[in-house]
Amino acid sequence: MRLTGMMLAAFVAGLAVAAGAQDATKVQLKIALPKPQFTGTPKDIRSPNLEPSRGGKPRPAVEVPAGADKVISKDCKVTSSDPEPIIGELAFITDGDKEHDASTYVELGPGTQWVQVDLGKEKEIYAACVWHYHGEERVYRDVVCQISNDRDFIDGVVNVFNNDHDNSSALGGGQDKEYRESREGRPFAVNGVKGRYVRFTSKGNTSNEMNHYIEVEVYGRE
Amino acid sequence: MNHMGTVGSAALPVFRNLAREARIDRCLAVALVGYGRRGEELAHVLTRIPEVRVTAAADIWPWRLEQARERLRALGLALRTYGGLDELLAAEGAGVDAVIVATPDWLHAGQVTACLKAGKHVYCEGELASSLAKARELVLLAREKKRLVQGGHQRRSNPRYIHAFEIVCQKTKALGRVTHAYAQWHRAAAPFYVVPQRFALTTSALEANGYENMEQFLNWEWFRRYGLGSVAALAGQKLDLLRWFWRAEPVSVTAIGGYDSKGRENADSLMAIFTFVNSEQETVRGYVQILENVSRGASYEQFMGENAALTISEIAICGDAVQPEEERILKDPVARAALWNPHIYARRILPLREPPKSPEEEAANVDVRVTKNVPGWPLPVRLDKPALQPHLENFFAAIRGETVLSDPAERAFANLAALDGAVRSAALRCPVDFTPQDFAV
Numbered sequence: 001m002r003l004t005g006m007m008l009a010a011f012v013a014g015l016a017v018a019a020g021a022q023d024a025t026k027v028q029l030k031i032a033l034p035k036p037q038f039t040g041t042p043k044d045i046r047s048p049n050l051e052p053s054r055g056g057k058p059r060p061a062v063e064v065p066a067g068a069d070k071v072i073s074k075d076c077k078v079t080s081s082d083p084e085p086i087i088g089e090l091a092f093i094t095d096g097d098k099e100h101d102a103s104t105y106v107e108l109g110p111g112t113q114w115v116q117v118d119l120g121k122e123k124e125i126y127a128a129c130v131w132h133y134h135g136e137e138r139v140y141r142d143v144v145c146q147i148s149n150d151r152d153f154i155d156g157v158v159n160v161f162n163n164d165h166d167n168s169s170a171l172g173g174g175q176d177k178e179y180r181e182s183r184e185g186r187p188f189a190v191n192g193v194k195g196r197y198v199r200f201t202s203k204g205n206t207s208n209e210m211n212h213y214i215e216v217e218v219y220g221r222e
Numbered sequence: 223m224n225h226m227g228t229v230g231s232a233a234l235p236v237f238r239n240l241a242r243e244a245r246i247d248r249c250l251a252v253a254l255v256g257y258g259r260r261g262e263e264l265a266h267v268l269t270r271i272p273e274v275r276v277t278a279a280a281d282i283w284p285w286r287l288e289q290a291r292e293r294l295r296a297l298g299l300a301l302r303t304y305g306g307l308d309e310l311l312a313a314e315g316a317g318v319d320a321v322i323v324a325t326p327d328w329l330h331a332g333q334v335t336a337c338l339k340a341g342k343h344v345y346c347e348g349e350l351a352s353s354l355a356k357a358r359e360l361v362l363l364a365r366e367k368k369r370l371v372q373g374g375h376q377r378r379s380n381p382r383y384i385h386a387f388e389i390v391c392q393k394t395k396a397l398g399r400v401t402h403a404y405a406q407w408h409r410a411a412a413p414f415y416v417v418p419q420r421f422a423l424t425t426s427a428l429e430a431n432g433y434e435n436m437e438q439f440l441n442w443e444w445f446r447r448y449g450l451g452s453v454a455a456l457a458g459q460k461l462d463l464l465r466w467f468w469r470a471e472p473v474s475v476t477a478i479g480g481y482d483s484k485g486r487e488n489a490d491s492l493m494a495i496f497t498f499v500n501s502e503q504e505t506v507r508g509y510v511q512i513l514e515n516v517s518r519g520a521s522y523e524q525f526m527g528e529n530a531a532l533t534i535s536e537i538a539i540c541g542d543a544v545q546p547e548e549e550r551i552l553k554d555p556v557a558r559a560a561l562w563n564p565h566i567y568a569r570r571i572l573p574l575r576e577p578p579k580s581p582e583e584e585a586a587n588v589d590v591r592v593t594k595n596v597p598g599w600p601l602p603v604r605l606d607k608p609a610l611q612p613h614l615e616n617f618f619a620a621i622r623g624e625t626v627l628s629d630p631a632e633r634a635f636a637n638l639a640a641l642d643g644a645v646r647s648a649a650l651r652c653p654v655d656f657t658p659q660d661f662a663v
Binding site: 035043044046086087101102103107109110207208209210 | 266289292293295296297413415416417418421536537538539605606609
């Protein structure tokens with residue numbers, strides 16, 4: 001059957017409508033940020049895998065489908081490889097407080113450590129954001145973000161981010177860049193992965209051997 | 223049990239204790255008084271020095287002491303903790319060789335005195351005391367007790383500075399006659415530190431220790447009753463570098479300072495021009511600028527000679543190179559080779575660092591607060607330790623008789639005398655002249 005001009009025009013119009021509808025369902029993730037405070041003198045941070053400075057500009061926003069920009073991790077249970085944090089309580093990590101003062105962060109022991117957020121049931125995850133200690137300029141090493149329905153992260157593990165470029169934490173290594181901590185945290189786009197548990201790993205930082213978490217937020221929908 | 227914190231040590235892994243105990247005959251036992259932000263940093267550095275054990279700490283804030291104990295426990299180390307220095311000295315007795323004083327400046331004189339009387343060597347952060355009279359007494363007491371007192375000007379032990387000042391500038395005169403120097407430390411204004419009430423000290427504990435309230439305890443640098451504040455402390459660090467570079471005490475200072483931010487009692491800016499007479503009896507000048515309300519440029523020093531300038535900072539990204547005085551020499555390879563190749567061959571400086579060739583290269587690893595490194599000949603010495611570590615190591619090596627102190631009490635006193643002159647000049651709004659007797663004890 002030959003396409004008539006009207007049919008062709010209708011087809012093109014239909015494509016345009018579909019494209020417009022697709023664009024309309026994406027929103028920029030708006031993350032509530034703590035107060036800006038980057039005090040003190042800059043640190044001499046050396047890293048072979050550090051992302052270039054953005055010159056003070058904010059990190060590009062993560063886009064998620066409309067309706068998937070809600071925090072689904074607030075007050076969720078947190079477990080850790082270090083069951084007795086040196087400072088703070090694991091509950092701080094999902095309490096919504098992202099300020100960096102001494103009463104809001106959790107300090108875990110040296111070496112490779114992880115914290116894990118239990119969303120309660122499988123959910124559709126579109127983004128995650130982690131704040132390590134950001135009261136001074138630091139880079140945390142071997143930052144890994146994973147999602148799984150397996151509480152022990154043995155089966156069905158989805159790797160979202162991994163900047164352990166030398167695989168020293170034995171999670172498979174990754175080529176993502178290290179980054180300087182700031183009040184922005186580090187958001188990761190996840191693209192609708194379904195999972196119940198979200199795990200963040202790290203291995204010390206440029207200031208000391210310890211591991212710190214101020215907050216983790218997971219965004220998505222039920 | 224009359225002190226806190228030993229119960230946890232019973233559960234320490236035995237193999238870690240054995241690794242430490244095997245070197246105990248060469249280890250120095252060190253106590254720390256003051257576990258604030260600086261004390262925390264010092265404690266971390268102390269755990270990196272193998273021939274030293276930090277065995278005890280004192281602080282008036284139990285919440286911080288608990289954090290100190292737990293952090294060292296996580297590293298396999300035991301830490302005995304006390305609510306005050308007197309308690310620590312009484313309990314530890316001869317079990318401590320040296321004390322690191324990391325409390326607010328207004329407490330230094332009394333605490334250093336107590337440590338010296340107890341027979342301890344002392345490493346004192348920042349300036350020795352908040353007054354010249356007290357600092358003078360400390361110097362005399364240290365001599366009487368034959369104990370070492372290391373001042374807190376840690377760049378004196380920094381191998382990058384030692385190379386730049388002693389080799390590049392003094393020994394080889396690569397810069398030529400250095401007529402002017404500039405030293406800045408800029409930091410952005412920051413809100414006061416706060417903690418939730420449940421972690422705060424009680425009113426009675428604060429008052430017993432001389433603090434009006436928790437806000438002043440956490441932010442003592444900004445309140446007049448506790449001393450001159452951080453501007454003076456930062457200026458002291460920069461001034462010490464000028465004195466070291468020219469190997470002389472200033473003959474005069476003209477300074478201005480201000481209170482440009484709201485809600486602060488102490489000044490947040492100080493600009494001072496110090497005049498020196500160098501070893502050739504020539505007048506030279508150094509300008510120190512401290513701003514606590516803007517951060518552009520962060521912290522660095524520049525020594526400007528007739529042949530070249532040295533830009534250096536404790537943070538290498540803020541300064542680590544020699545630049546020729548005449549820019550044309552950079553572009554003229556023949557002239558450049560004639561003047562600078564001997565220094566490059568002798569490894570006093572590294573081959574020329576070219577300007578960035580692309581925006582990406584320019585943006586790489588540059589903090590938004592710092593000025594990008596200018597082209598020049600980088601210094602060949604890197605410091606891959608925390609900046610505080612060489613100064614602590616120098617202190618411990620001096621205790622063992624292996625070296626001399628980089629910043630002995632007499633030198634630290636002289637720095638305080640010069641700093642005092644700058645503060646007086648700013649307050650009086652007129653130049654202050656010095657005599658040699660001002661710096662002598």
